[in-house]
Amino acid sequence: MTDSLRAGPVTMRNGVAIVFDDESRVRWSRSSGDAWTLAEHWPNPEELASINRHLESGGRMLVITHGHPITTYALASELPTPDRTSSGSEVVEITLSHFDWLPEDVRARGENFLRDQLQRWSIVPPLLRPPVILDQPEDSSATSQVTFALLAPETTRSKLEWGSIEYLTRLVGARPLSPQATA
Secondary structure, eight states: OGGGOOSSSEEEETTEEEEEOSGGGEEEEEEETTEEEEEEESOOHHHHHHHHHHHHTTOEEEEEEOSSOEEEEEEGGGSSSOOTTSOTTOEEEEEEOTTTTSOHHHHHHHHHHHHHHHHHHTTSOGGGSOSEEEOOOSSOSGGGGEEEEEEOTTOOHHHHHHHTHHHHHHHHHTSOOOHHHHO
16 A cells, blocks of 8 residues: 555555545645646546455554645636636635545544534533543444544644554554454
8 A cells, every 4th residue: 555655645654544634635736937726636547446444354554634624725727727717816716625535424423523523522611621532432343443533633744653653553553343244
């Protein structure tokens, strides 16, 4: 799986695919000189096939999000297919849905986890919030190969990468799969 994944939102650690479901999913490429063009968003079809093969072979995945909308802005002239209805200097908002690349049952579980945790955090004072919260799958089906994590607003990706990824990867990778998931 690591051979076909590009840098950006995915890292492999101890056999666990760690995916940051955030703005790093939006890819830019240098078109000429100092000009940039919106290239694509992660995952492209090849990367999605690689993720699916990883899961089908029993691999684990940790999907980390901050819970904010995945949004970026571009000039109309920076879009791969220029928008003919606007001037090149008009700002265009580009939004990606969280977990839109996951199978429907896993995506639904992630969306429910995200909604429930954001609602919970809305009533918990920031000082009492843990820096990262992991979901607890209710069953031991193949969907439990994917663990979701929500970062507290004060927790940055770089802080998490520096101090916690190794721990989280071991935690997620240590859970045994059920016999049904490995059959």
